[in-house]
Amino acid sequence: MKEMEKLSPELQSGLKVASCLGSYVKKSTLDIISIDVDVGLLEVLEEVSRKGFMDDVGDRFRFCHDRIEQAAYDMMSPDERRAKHMRLGLLIWAHAVIGNESDEMLFLSLNQINRGGSHLLSDFNQRNTISSLNLRAGKRCIAMSDFASAQKFYESGISFLNNDHWQHQYELSLELFEASIDVACTLNNAELLN
Secondary structure, three states: OHHHHOOOHHHHHHHHHHHHHOOEEEHHHHHHHHHHOOOOHHHHHHHHHHOOOEEEEOOEEEEOOHHHHHHHHHOOOHHHHHHHHHHHHHHHHHHHHOOOOOHHHHHHHHHHHHHHOHHHOOOHHHHHHHHHHHHHHHHHHHHOOOHHHHHHHHHHHHHHOOOOHHHHOHHHHHHHHHHHHHHHHHOOOHHHHO
16 A cells, blocks of 8 residues: 555554554553564554554554555565564563463464464474463363364464474473364364374
8 A cells, every 4th residue: 555655664663563463453462562562552553543544443453444454464574574473472472471361362472473483483492382382272272162273273383393392392292283183183174184
């Protein structure tokens, strides 16, 4: 969108962050991620709303149209998107998930981290933690009968396992693979069973 390109770098940055989070962004999430992003997100998204790109709807900001969201997302290169997803996910995890049992924040942080991709984390302990969190999220999805989402979390958990996971993360590896196979059977997903 040409109108978006005319915005200040600060407003463009706010739109990029918002587009990574989806069609809407809760203001409580902005409070969490504003700790460590480049712009004051609440003020930026209020300005973006005045310019007609988003709506300020009570406790959240919502993109006026999915094409606006996609245009903001497309302003970033694929590598920039992955890095931003990872950064946002780790921020949400560090400030809202640790010590908190909120499914919403767990799912939000992991969806961001998983979209960033396992290749962006090299620390063994971080990768192990993210694999464990994906297992936990998958189990929560199973409890809600959301098998497709559970499968995605299990697959992501497997992707974050280290190369030597059968030697150093045996229990976690076994649990992730077994859970993934169980869900694949439930979903009758022959491709995953092979």
